[in-house]
Amino acid sequence: MCRIVFSRSRPRGFTLVELLVVIAIIGVLVALLLPAVQMARESARRTQCTNHAKQLGLAAHNFHDIRGWLPPSRVSNDATDANQNWVTWAVLMLPYVEQQNYYNQWDITKAYELHPQTITQQAVSVYFCPSRRRSTAAYSKDTPSGGLSDFASCGGRGANDGVNANGGQNQYAHGAMICARWVMTSSPLRVSLWNGLIRMAVVTDGTSNTILMGEKTVRRTTKWGSNEDRTVYFSGNLNNSRRFAGIDLKTGDNYKLDGFTAAEIVQGVDNQTFGSLHPSSVTFAMCDGSVKSIAKNINITTLGNLAERDDGNTIGDY
Numbered sequence: 001m002c003r004i005v006f007s008r009s010r011p012r013g014f015t016l017v018e019l020l021v022v023i024a025i026i027g028v029l030v031a032l033l034l035p036a037v038q039m040a041r042e043s044a045r046r047t048q049c050t051n052h053a054k055q056l057g058l059a060a061h062n063f064h065d066i067r068g069w070l071p072p073s074r075v076s077n078d079a080t081d082a083n084q085n086w087v088t089w090a091v092l093m094l095p096y097v098e099q100q101n102y103y104n105q106w107d108i109t110k111a112y113e114l115h116p117q118t119i120t121q122q123a124v125s126v127y128f129c130p131s132r133r134r135s136t137a138a139y140s141k142d143t144p145s146g147g148l149s150d151f152a153s154c155g156g157r158g159a160n161d162g163v164n165a166n167g168g169q170n171q172y173a174h175g176a177m178i179c180a181r182w183v184m185t186s187s188p189l190r191v192s193l194w195n196g197l198i199r200m201a202v203v204t205d206g207t208s209n210t211i212l213m214g215e216k217t218v219r220r221t222t223k224w225g226s227n228e229d230r231t232v233y234f235s236g237n238l239n240n241s242r243r244f245a246g247i248d249l250k251t252g253d254n255y256k257l258d259g260f261t262a263a264e265i266v267q268g269v270d271n272q273t274f275g276s277l278h279p280s281s282v283t284f285a286m287c288d289g290s291v292k293s294i295a296k297n298i299n300i301t302t303l304g305n306l307a308e309r310d311d312g313n314t315i316g317d318y
Contacts (some may be wrong), residue, residue, distance in 0.1 A: 006086050042131065042279070049129040049215070049276075049283050050291050056126065056151060056213050057159065059096035069196030070212070070287070072180035073153045073242045074235040076107060077162045077195060084111035084189055085236035089177060090127060097126050109190045112234035117144035120233060127151055127232065129215055131277040137225035139231075140240075146231025149241070150276075152216040153177035157304045158244035158272070159251055169197065172249050174308040175214050176287050177210035179244070200287070203309040207288035210309045214284035216243050217258055217275030228271040242273050246304015256303065257282050257296040272291045306312060 023146050063071045071093050076086040087108050094103035105119045112120065120142075123135035127149035139145045155161030156175030163169050163179040173179070176198055183193040220231045230238035235241070244255040253266075258275035275280045281293040287309070294303075298318050305313045 010148040010239050021100075032047045038287040043090050045268055045276055046283075046293075049131060049278070049318045050293070051181040052126045052129065053151070053213070053215075053283045053285040053291045054289075055097055056093070056288040057291060059093050060212055060285070060287075061289050062096045063093060064200060067196065068199065070176055070198045070200070071153075072194070072196045072198075073155060073175075073177045073238075075194040076182040076184065076235075077164065078182065078184050078189075078191075079180045080186075081111075082190055084113055085234045086191060087112055087233060088235055088241040090124070090147075090149060090241060094124070097124065099124055108194075109192065111189070112146070112231075113144070113235070115144065119147040120231065123147040124149075129276060129278075129283070132218070133224070140225045140229075142231050142234070142236070145225075148229060149232035150218075151213050152232075152241055152274070153213050154202060154307055155239070155242045155244055156249075156308050158248035158253070161242060163197065174310060175244075176210050196225040198309070203287050204311075205305070205309055205311060205315075208286055208290060209306060209315050210287040210305050211245065212285045212287045214243070214245075214274040215276040215278075215282050217270060217273045219271055220236040222271070226266055239271050244272050245274055245307035248302055254300055256300055257294065257298060 003298065060071055063295045071089045074086055074088045078086065085206050087106065091106050091108060102122060105288050108116065114160060116308045121139050121144065124147065125135040128135045130151040132150050138148060140148060156173060156176045159172050160170040161175050161178040163181055167177065167181040171258045178198060180194040180196050182191055184190065200207060222229050230237055230276045247254055253269045255273045257271065257273065274282050284294055286292055302316050302318045305311060305315050
């Protein structure tokens with residue numbers, strides 16, 4: 001009888017050399033794809049940041065339509081009590097960024113410090129750039145602790161955007177968002193009356209040529225929630241909520257967009273500027289409600305012209 005024998009061939013596995021080649025190929029592909037993935041993610045974050053700036057610009061327009069003036073940088077400049085600081089645009093604009101319920105928790109006649117932490121330590125996502133952080137990633141080290149922001153109002157070129165007790169604007173207050181005119185009462189100390197001073201009609205350089213708000217620099221040496229990155233809701237440290245751009249009219253300091261070298265880093269200058277974590281530009285909301293991504297290497301004079309509402313200078317290309 002004939003016997004049929006079936007031979008079973010064992011499957012051949014990968015050799016060590018073949019396995020190493022495959023791993024090397026995969027590594028090369030990942031290395032090639034990673035920059036593209038990172039660029040796609042940054043593009044998405046930049047788009048979201050632009051949307052946030054757009055919402056802030058539209059909120060300011062709605063504020064103007066209802067109130068008759070642009071949002072002030074803060075409701076009062078009163079310094080009677082060094083332990084009492086007044087609320088900023090970040091509180092005043094809450095109803096216009098779909099945060100009416102949160103706004104209702106505040107008493108804007110009172111100092112920030114008189115509000116409980118359950119109110120102050122809340123974050124508003126539209127006030128943040130996703131390229132830097134999530135809105136709930138950190139809170140300020142103030143007492144009480146408060147929400148942060150990656151955006152700030154534009155106070156002009158510097159060095160001041162204040163209003164005195166008689167309602168007079170500081171001579172350097174030429175930004176689109178400056179302090180309100182205010183009246184105080186004492187015992188207890190309260191803001192009894194406030195109103196903004198900047199109407200669209202006084203933005204004579206053109207609303208499309210004037211910065212309203214923008215992303216702010218947060219220095220690498222600053223930890224989240226401290227120094228100029230404290231709560232955006234109070235006026236105690238104005239670098240948290242208001243920035244300058246261009247050449248300071250009083251001191252001659254340059255408030256440029258990021259890019260400060262180690263030799264140039266001077267507290268009081270770089271911590272009052274606009275800036276971002278985007279690779280080459282900073283996102284700004286303009287007074288007409290539009291959004292512009294301005295290159296970080298913009299000419300410093302041109303930047304200053306954009307920061308002021310009424311200097312009459314030709315903007316030029318940027």
